[in-house]
Amino acid sequence: MALHGAILVLTLAILLGLLIGGIQILQTAFYYQKSIRSGKTYAQLTEIGKVSPLQFLRGLIRPLPIRMVDGLFSTEITASVGLTGLALAFLARDVRLCGALILFILLAQGGWLFRLTSKFQLRLPARWTYFSGLTLAVMATQGFSTLSLLSPITNLLLILQCLNILLIHPKLWPMKPFCQRIEKPSWAFREEAVAHLRGKPRVQGLPYPLTTGQIHHIKTLGYSGGSQLKAMAWLRGDTNPNGSGDHFGRNMAPDKLAWWLQQDSWQALEEAYGRQGSPAD
Amino acid sequence: MITVLVFFWLLFFRRFFFVNPYCYATSEPMDQAFPCSRILGEWYRRGCTGEVDPYYYPYYTSIPFLHSFYPPHVIQCYLGSFLGLDASFILYSFTMVCHFLFASIGAYLLFSPLGDLTALFGAITLAYMGYNIKQNSCINYTVAWTPWLLLGATTHNPWLTGLAIGMGTLAGYWPLWLYMVPFSCLLWLFF
Numbered sequence: 182m183a184l185h186g187a188i189l190v191l192t193l194a195i196l197l198g199l200l201i202g203g204i205q206i207l208q209t210a211f212y213y214q215k216s217i218r219s220g221k222t223y224a225q226l227t228e229i230g231k232v233s234p235l236q237f238l239r240g241l242i243r244p245l246p247i248r249m250v251d252g253l254f255s256t257e258i259t260a261s262v263g264l265t266g267l268a269l270a271f272l273a274r275d276v277r278l279c280g281a282l283i284l285f286i287l288l289a290q291g292g293w294l295f296r297l298t299s300k301f302q303l304r305l306p307a308r309w310t311y312f313s314g315l316t317l318a319v320m321a322t323q324g325f326s327t328l329s330l331l332s333p334i335t336n337l338l339l340i341l342q343c344l345n346i347l348l349i350h351p352k353l354w355p356m357k358p359f360c361q362r363i364e365k366p367s368w369a370f371r372e373e374a375v376a377h378l379r380g381k382p383r384v385q386g387l388p389y390p391l392t393t394g395q396i397h398h399i400k401t402l403g404y405s406g407g408s409q410l411k412a413m414a415w416l417r418g419d420t421n422p423n424g425s426g427d428h429f430g431r432n433m434a435p436d437k438l439a440w441w442l443q444q445d446s447w448q449a450l451e452e453a454y455g456r457q458g459s460p461a462d
Numbered sequence: 463m464i465t466v467l468v469f470f471w472l473l474f475f476r477r478f479f480f481v482n483p484y485c486y487a488t489s490e491p492m493d494q495a496f497p498c499s500r501i502l503g504e505w506y507r508r509g510c511t512g513e514v515d516p517y518y519y520p521y522y523t524s525i526p527f528l529h530s531f532y533p534p535h536v537i538q539c540y541l542g543s544f545l546g547l548d549a550s551f552i553l554y555s556f557t558m559v560c561h562f563l564f565a566s567i568g569a570y571l572l573f574s575p576l577g578d579l580t581a582l583f584g585a586i587t588l589a590y591m592g593y594n595i596k597q598n599s600c601i602n603y604t605v606a607w608t609p610w611l612l613l614g615a616t617t618h619n620p621w622l623t624g625l626a627i628g629m630g631t632l633a634g635y636w637p638l639w640l641y642m643v644p645f646s647c648l649l650w651l652f653f
Contacts, residue, residue, distance in 0.1 A: 184651070187618070191650050194620035194627070195626035198643070201628020204531050209636075212524030244592040261592030269579050297625050304637035312645075314593040315608065322584035326576045339583050346590050347473055353595040355488050363488045366496065366547040395497035395518040396547075408527070413520065446513060 190382050215451070218408045223299040230305030231291035232258045237310070237383035241267055241317075244349060246356040251307075256353045258289075261322050263345040265338055269324030270317050278320050285313040304407075361389050370396045400442055402433075412454030416441060463584055467570060470586060471563040478559055483552045486597065491554070495599050496526055499535070499554050503543030506536065526634035527600040533632070534560075535603065558599050565589040568609030572616065585609075603633035605625035608642060615646040615653050623650070 199206065229252030232240075236250050236258060244261035246254060262270065273279075287294045291306030329335050355363070369390050375397045378387065387394065389399065394401040403413045413419075419431050445452065473609065479486045498519065505514040505522075514522035514530070523530040530536070538557040542550035566589035573584035594605050602645075607630040614623030630639045 187651055190618065190620050193622035193648060194614070194650075195643075195647070197620065197624025198627025198631065201625065202631025205526055205529075205632050205634065208521075208524040209526050212521050215521070240592070253605050256592070256596070261593035262587050266591075302638060308637045311593045311605070312641065314591045315588070318584070318588040318591050321587050322573055322576070322580060325583045326580045329577055329580055335579055335583075336627075339579060342583060343470065345587060346586060347470075350590055350592060350595050351474055351477065353592060354597050355486060356597060360490050361492075363485060364492075366487055366551040368490070369487065369492060370547055390492040390497075391495045392493040393519075395501040395515060398517060400516070401518050408525055410520050426645045445516065447516070450520070457549070 189403035207445070212408075215410055215412070216408045217411050217414055226299055226302055226304070227295065229305060230257075230307035232289040232310060233306050234286065234290070237286055240310070246352060246353055247358065248284060253305070253307055254356050256356055258310050260310050260317055260355070262314060262317045262349070263342050263349070265342040265345050266318065266321035269322075269338065270320035272324030272327050274325060274327070275320070278316055278323070280399050282313060282316045282320070285309045285316060289313065306410070357381040364390075372397070375399060402441070403447075409452075410447070410450070412450045415454050416450060463566065463570060463578055466582060467566045467585060468563065470590075471559075471566065474562070474590060475559050478555060483555065484548070486558075487551055488554050491599070496551055496554055498522075499539045499542060500547075500550065502528070502530055502536075503541075503550075506540045507543050511627050524629075526636050527598075529600055529603060529632060529634040531632050532603060532629070532634065535599070535633075553620075554599075558602050560591055561602050562594070565594070565606040565609055568606075568613055572609050572613040598635075600633065600635040601638070604630050604635035604639050608640035609634060611642060611646045612649065615650040618650060 231251050236262065240250075240255065240259035241261055244256070244259035246256045248255050250258050261267075284294075286309075288298070289309040291308050295302060295306050301395055325335065325338065328338065374388070378391075378399060387399070391397065391399075392401075395427055402417055403409070405413070405417065405419060411418075416433065440452070440453075447457070472479055498515070501515045501517070502522070505512070519528065522528060534557055538553055542553045545553065566585045569588040570581045570585035572588075573581040576584070581593060588609060589606075594602070596602060607626045610622060611626035611630060613619075614621075614626050627643055627646075630642065633639070
């Protein structure tokens with residue numbers, strides 16, 4: 182009976198959540214079918230972003246943005262909770278948490294468990310590292326709580342944990358050395374930098390940070406990432422299932438480019454894609 | 463204890479607060495997220511009429527990771543559209559950074575039944591764990607709601623749980639959030 186009551190209140194909570202988030206859910210449901218994100222196979226989902234146990238361990242112990250891991254920045258696979266936190270996590274005595282941690286590490290590997298659940302997977306295996314980190318953070322707190330009767334030690338551990346996180350984790354953002362030079366936006370986006378682009382068929386591939394065209398209202402080939410429109414991938418000749426296969430439209434016929442630059446809405450592109458003919462038809 | 467969390471937050475983002483307010487003006491924030499926030503702000507100023515973004519993102523508001531309806535982001539974009547590029551970028555960075563403080567307060571309340579010191583340890587460990595330190599605003603915004611969702615689930619508070627589910631959904635990093643919600647439901651039922 183108590184469980185029934187709990188389920189009823191929980192259902193109300195979920196309904197409230199859906200009510201608040203509904204506007205986004207409805208719009209995304211409409212978009213999802215138009216994007217290359219829909220209907221991905223296991224092979225496409227695991228093309229990049231698999232985290233081996235060794236890489237996971239490295240991310241725990243040395244979470245610095247210094248290398249790539251299976252196509253991702255190393256910061257995307259770090260479950261670091263600080264070395265003190267990691268040591269304390271071993272003191273947690275909760276079997277459920279240990280089980281959950283093993284489950285998340287297995288999922289992040291992108292192996293048999295990920296394949297088994299691939300119909301329910303939205304993104305790369307590496308995203309499960311977040312849940313490993315979350316579980317470790319709870320385990321570390323449990324471990325700290327276990328020691329909390331020994332006050333002098335816990336104070337010291339708390340200070341160590343603070344120092345550990347304060348000294349290491351801020352280095353994860355921005356992601357050096359994989360990012361561009363830091364510049365004031367008014368300088369980076371100065372009008373002089375784009376003056377030569379106006380009126381010319383330059384599209385995506387504008388110099389950083391003018392990639393999007395939004396600040397200066399310059400038309401581009403549009404977003405080319407993992408949630409891009411099927412229609413845009415078709416126009417650009419992008420065959421990479423993860424998107425980003427061809428930012429620059431190198432596979433794009435000149436007449437297609439010229440046609441696109443004359444359009445003033447995304448709908449025109451959708452209609453051309455629907456016809457599956459030459460966009461100029 | 464909240465004062466300690468604020469102090470830790472200031473120390474963690476010391477570069478932003480005390481050295482260079484443009485220290486995040488690079489990579490994805492600059493080449494995508496910030497221009498997006500400008501164009502969304504312009505759209506809200508136009509009274510939500512016309513296409514949001516004819517330049518880069520088709521069906522802008524349909525893409526969850528652009529969090530077009532996430533209230534703190536909407537406020538930031540709207541206010542930022544009245545400012546120059548530099549001031550607007552500082553506001554954008556500040557909004558992202560504030561989410562870490564928000565997450566740490568939620569985590570502190572989550573662990574508070576274990577005692578003050580333990581809660582402080584848990585708050586710092588959970589809110590500032592390595593995975594959370596990302597340059598993508600959608601991830602920052604979404605994971606900031608995790609402690610609040612867990613707090614709602616473990617205290618069986620339908621209002622807080624519903625609010626967290628909704629706000630996390632609007633924040634928009636669904637590859638994490640769509641799994642977080644079922645986990646919190648299990649917590650609710652069996653914790």
